[in-house]
Amino acid sequence: MESIITNTGILEDAKSIATEMIDLRRTIHSNPELGLHLPETQQLILKYLENLGFDITLGKNSSSIIAILKGDQPGPSTLLRADMDALPMPEDTGLGYASKIPNRMHACGHDAHVAMLCGAAKILALRKSELRGRAVLMFQPGEEGYGGAAVMIEEGLINDFGTIDRAFAIHITPVIPKGIIAIKSGTLMASADEFSIEVIGKGGHASMPSDAVDPIPVMCEIVLALQSMVTRRIPAFDPAVLTVSKIEAGTTSNVIPEKATALGTLRAVSENTRLSAIELIERVVINIAKAHGCEALLHLHHGSYPVTINNEVETQRTAEITRELLGQNSLVIMPTPVMGAEDWSFVLQNLPGAMAFLGAAPPGVAMPAPNHSNKMIIDEDAMAIGAALYAAMAL
Known part of the structure; x- marks a missing residue:
């Protein structure tokens, strides 16, 4: 040669x-x-x-x-x-x-x-x-x-x-x-998309959660549901990785805060999986919050870096x-x-x-x-x- x-x-x-x-x-x-x-x-x-x-x-x-x-x-x-x-x-x-x-x-x-x-x-x-x-x-x-x-x-x-x-x-x-x-x-290398979640409830006294709508357990449920979503709904041979890397809520021990926030990232190795996962994230976040009487605001920074x-x-x-x-x-x-x-x-x-x-x-x-x-x-x-x-x- x-x-x-x-x-x-x-x-x-x-x-x-x-x-x-x-x-x-x-x-x-x-x-x-x-x-x-x-x-x-x-x-x-x-x-x-x-x-x-x-x-x-x-x-x-x-x-x-x-x-x-x-x-x-x-x-x-x-x-x-x-x-x-x-x-x-x-x-x-x-x-x-x-x-x-x-x-x-x-x-x-x-x-x-x-x-x-x-x-x-x-x-x-x-x-x-x-x-x-x-x-x-x-x-x-x-x-x-x-x-x-x-x-x-x-x-x-x-x-x-x-x-x-x-x-x-x-x-x-x-x-x-x-x-x-x-x-x-x-x-x-995978694509990269960032997302932020804001769960809005109703603040109140920590001793009387029934008079408030606590966003913290709702956010925790959302995070766990997102992990289950990846393993149950995304094909194993066309994978995605979803990580919630930051959760923030509250100011002190005896106050239920009005809102909880989270930041995360989604990685995928195909555009089909990427778009499917983005759609599923929106469905999980909005509907879990709604089921608990909270409002959820989801901000997807779609298209950060392609595959x-x-x-x-x-x-x-x-x-x-x-x-x-x-x-x-x-x-x-x-x-x-x-x-x-x-x-x-x-x-x-x-x-x-x-x-x-x-x-x-x-x-x-x-x-x-x-x-x-x-x-x-x-x-x-x-x-x-x-x-x-x-x-x-x-x-």
Whole structure:
């Protein structure tokens, strides 16, 4: 078979700049920024890309960056993405470069994604004569609940920069051995929809519940009924995950409050199950409250993040390039999707593409903390592998 990659030295190129990628990642890690506006992170990326020959476009409504490198030979345009934002949570890793800002942490590896894509940018710039077509680098803020990918699409990512033929993203994870690439075609990650519930009753004295309409037991019944709904009404082979993650009611021990509130999330791996579950949630919440003489207000934030679906052809291309770049044993085909969600799904609704998981388990740790943990750490040596794979996908 003809070599897919134009030069087998890509991994060596990435290893040669590993130290500067690690330095960049640590700088971003210690100064995490949230949401769509990440001015310090944006400036660090722009400084790194300076003099590499990329055409730069900055976002209007966010700190996004689109950086385009045109190769010396004609060919397809490949979109490569790194998300940039952190999470609003404490860090308890004890690292020397831990977050300097209370209740902010890069616990999902976006700092590593940025460093890897910057490294790939340098590799591509050095190999511009080998690049057939264009590399379109997408530095995206606001992945953690802000829909930054959708914001960039609305601002012209897909329509205003010429034809983009394919798209690729990497997500680093500390629970897979270092250097292993995990992928599957079809559904890779679940959809994500958030909901809030407000049960309104009638307040009163805690010693006389018959003179009030207590919303607390009604809310408890709703929560249990929602769990039963998932196991009894949703097909086991087309699953959904529903979690009520917050319940709030009352102010003191001798008062029945007027209302109780709850927040939750729904995840599904198909649009049919997603829509069916949303309909069932509404039925359960409204009718249980009504049966107890309460009013229920349900707010469904439908369409937060769609299902992330990898294109079969692009998944196969990723697998072939991974095996050639890293060896036959470097690839794992995932048997099932992950129930987390990704706004990369918006890009894959518009372009044929894929996302792969990059293993970065820290050495000597039997049970590494997962993404979104306050103790999440990675093996930074894995970033050279990620940068090489990004570059290879464009080359």
